[in-house]
Amino acid sequence: MANQLYQDRAQKIKDTINFENKSVTTCYMGQAAPAAHMGVKMKDFAMNPVINVKTTLDYIKEIDAITSVDCLNMSVNGMRSDHGLPMAWLSKIKMPGRELPDDSLWQVEETGVLNQEDYDIIIEQGYDVVFNRVLPQLLDLNELQESVDYQQQNGQKNAQLFVDANLPAVNSGFASPPFEVLCGGRSMSKFFMDCYKIPDKIEKAIEVMLPGSVQGMLGSVNTNIGNGSWVGGWRGASALVSPKIWNRLVWPGMKALAQALIDNDHIATFHLDQNWDRDIERFLEMPAQKSIINTDGMTDLRKARKILGEHTAIMGDVPAPLLATGTTQEVKDYVNCLIDDIGPKGLFIAPGCDAPANSKFENMVAMFEAANNWK
Amino acid sequence: MVKLGEMLANLEMDELMEAVQKELDQGTDPVEILKDCEAGMVAVGEKFSAGDYFVSDLMMSGEMFKEVGEMLEPHLAGKTGESLGKVVLGTVEGDIHDIGKDLVYIMLKSGGFDVIDVGVDAKPEAFVDALKESGAPVLALSCLLTTCYDSILNTVKAVEAAGLRDQVKIIIGGGPTDESVVTYTGADAVGDDAQSAVRICKEMM
Numbered sequence: 111m112a113n114q115l116y117q118d119r120a121q122k123i124k125d126t127i128n129f130e131n132k133s134v135t136t137c138y139m140g141q142a143a144p145a146a147h148m149g150v151k152m153k154d155f156a157m158n159p160v161i162n163v164k165t166t167l168d169y170i171k172e173i174d175a176i177t178s179v180d181c182l183n184m185s186v187n188g189m190r191s192d193h194g195l196p197m198a199w200l201s202k203i204k205m206p207g208r209e210l211p212d213d214s215l216w217q218v219e220e221t222g223v224l225n226q227e228d229y230d231i232i233i234e235q236g237y238d239v240v241f242n243r244v245l246p247q248l249l250d251l252n253e254l255q256e257s258v259d260y261q262q263q264n265g266q267k268n269a270q271l272f273v274d275a276n277l278p279a280v281n282s283g284f285a286s287p288p289f290e291v292l293c294g295g296r297s298m299s300k301f302f303m304d305c306y307k308i309p310d311k312i313e314k315a316i317e318v319m320l321p322g323s324v325q326g327m328l329g330s331v332n333t334n335i336g337n338g339s340w341v342g343g344w345r346g347a348s349a350l351v352s353p354k355i356w357n358r359l360v361w362p363g364m365k366a367l368a369q370a371l372i373d374n375d376h377i378a379t380f381h382l383d384q385n386w387d388r389d390i391e392r393f394l395e396m397p398a399q400k401s402i403i404n405t406d407g408m409t410d411l412r413k414a415r416k417i418l419g420e421h422t423a424i425m426g427d428v429p430a431p432l433l434a435t436g437t438t439q440e441v442k443d444y445v446n447c448l449i450d451d452i453g454p455k456g457l458f459i460a461p462g463c464d465a466p467a468n469s470k471f472e473n474m475v476a477m478f479e480a481a482n483n484w485k
Numbered sequence: 486m487v488k489l490g491e492m493l494a495n496l497e498m499d500e501l502m503e504a505v506q507k508e509l510d511q512g513t514d515p516v517e518i519l520k521d522c523e524a525g526m527v528a529v530g531e532k533f534s535a536g537d538y539f540v541s542d543l544m545m546s547g548e549m550f551k552e553v554g555e556m557l558e559p560h561l562a563g564k565t566g567e568s569l570g571k572v573v574l575g576t577v578e579g580d581i582h583d584i585g586k587d588l589v590y591i592m593l594k595s596g597g598f599d600v601i602d603v604g605v606d607a608k609p610e611a612f613v614d615a616l617k618e619s620g621a622p623v624l625a626l627s628c629l630l631t632t633c634y635d636s637i638l639n640t641v642k643a644v645e646a647a648g649l650r651d652q653v654k655i656i657i658g659g660g661p662t663d664e665s666v667v668t669y670t671g672a673d674a675v676g677d678d679a680q681s682a683v684r685i686c687k688e689m690m
């Protein structure tokens with residue numbers, strides 16, 4: 111049984127999405143931020159799930175002891191990036207201590223594993239045929255199996271550590287929409303050209319892939335830890351693609367994924383990198399008070415709040431460079447100014463996108479302190 | 486001549502390729518065709534700066550311009566006319582983002598510059614070697630990662646150490662760069678989009 115503080119915080123997540131929160135909600139995100147501050151080598155942090163979970167938990171607890179961390183954006187399970195992320199973008203992940211120096215961050219490497227003919231194969235034979243062919247090019251299948259086994263044996267135990275520390279998560283699930291998967295697999299420049307030259311094929315391939323994406327996503331949500339899932343928006347950002355492409359190939363997939371979450375009583379968290387200003391009103395198409403936009407500092411949240419009103423909660427958006435290189439005063443000013451302008455209701459204060467590996471600890475604290483102390 | 490530039494600016498790929506072929510068949514001067522397409526690229530750049538076009542549109546126009554270039558190549562044979570000057574371009578060490586850099590390449594090229602592209606994750610020495618070999622008076626550095634500011638700094642230092650700093654202007658650009666990065670690294674100027682790269686290079690030549 112979780113104790114009272116955990117339950118209060120879990121309730122605060124729900125209240126925030128319903129615009130009934132009494133104060134702004136502080137929300138942790140920072141997949142790589144803990145290592146340096148905790149004196150752990152990035153290599154060990156990134157490659158060893160036991161170290162990853164413990165280091166992350168200790169880091170968040172250290173902040174929480176100074177100022178309340180109400181929740182996590184995404185639950186923490188220690189899954190190695192090179193095992194968890196290749197499916198999202200059909201890309202290889204270079205790891206510290208393996209392809210990269212011991213103290214460097216893991217890196218996504220687009221390798222262009224998909225050819226133009228693969229759209230036809232997906233349409234005619236299904237996505238699995240292509241996926242099963244390329245997966246061995248992206249990771250070591252035996253290692254992946256070890257990771258999966260580790261999760262099966264330890265997932266519940268690790269989750270309990272966060273419950274015991276009174277740290278509920280908003281999200282535990284993850285979805286990379288078919289547009290993103292194909293974009294990573296083809297590489298961004300080739301894929302964008304395909305979007306102009308053969309949009310019909312891409313649209314069909316996306317249609318074929320979507321049911322599998324929905325199923326995978328719903329399977330990844332663990333309601334005991336966090337009742338929501340990310341719906342990723344990376345290369346599909348409004349700033350990156352023309353309205354024609356966005357309307358036809360980006361938004362329908364994102365919307366279908368989010369709708370499936372909502373139909374199953376989960377929260378849809380649109381994780382949005384880059385600038386989405388042009389299309390922000392489209393989020394009104396989702397049912398009211400069931401979703402969150404999780405932005406990275408580039409989307410105009412003043413405009414977003416004006417347009418979305420109390421329809422969609424906002425999670426963001428302290429910019430990564432500010433956390434890495436700014437002063438605590440600059441961080442506090444940023445947070446105060448944001449809450450002054452868009453109000454505390456329906457607002458999670460969190461790092462934009464992800465707190466980077468070189469985030470200063472005092473800036474993380476300053477971010478949450480400013481939010482918790484906002485009058 | 487039909488409006489090739491307009492087709493390019495409207496991103497009408499098939500129409501443009503057909504029209505270029507037709508012009509070539511009719512014996513139109515390939516230099517004229519190229520000029521018209523360059524004007525189209527300028528229009529695309531302006532639409533992008535104005536927020537009417539998006540990154541994918543820029544990339545598509547770049548692809549079209551490249552394909553036209555390939556069609557014209559055998560007909561041009563050194564007839565491209567006067568170059569505005571040479572520019573060495575690349576993405577700095579540790580950074581492999583090349584989409585912005587490639588757009589800068591296309592815009593500079595269509596703007597009449599000779600561009601020497603040293604690629605991505607380029608070491609300071611690679612830039613210095615290219616500067617020495619080409620005698621280019623402008624060095625353009627692309628950088629998308631805040632963690633790579635020091636690579637810009639190291640490149641500027643390497644240019645100094647090679648004794649080239651007073652002959653070479655250094656401009657930077659890419660996602661997170663701004664005036665403060667110019668100050669930090671000792672570069673000369675920053676441009677916020679591919680169109681501005683053309684403007685700044687013209688000023689510096």
Ligand code: B12
Pocket residue numbers: 215216217218219220298344345347350383384406430431463540579580581582583584585586588589625626627628629630631632656657658659660661675676677678679680681682
């Ligand atoms: C596509 C992409 C990738 C692709 C790159 C593919 C490729 N071939 O380039 C891949 C998947 C490989 C990748 C990898 C990584 N990426 Co990346 N990536 C992006 C993404 C989505 C788009 C970048 C882009 O192409 N933008 C479009 C171009 C056109 O913009 P631009 O480069 O700024 O160029 C324009 C202007 O700036 C200007 N310009 C550019 N260069 C120059 C030069 C001069 C001289 C001038 C005048 C002008 C100029 O002209 C261009 C056109 O107007 C951005 C996020 C985003 N949505 O922006 C993240 C982003 C840049 N990546 C990021 C990160 C962290 C990474 C990784 C470290 C992630 C990881 N852990 O794997 C790795 C790093 C790999 C490495 N060593 O470089 C961060 C950077 C954060 C930071 N500020 O440091 C971003 C911002 C995402 C985020 N929010 O976290 N990425």
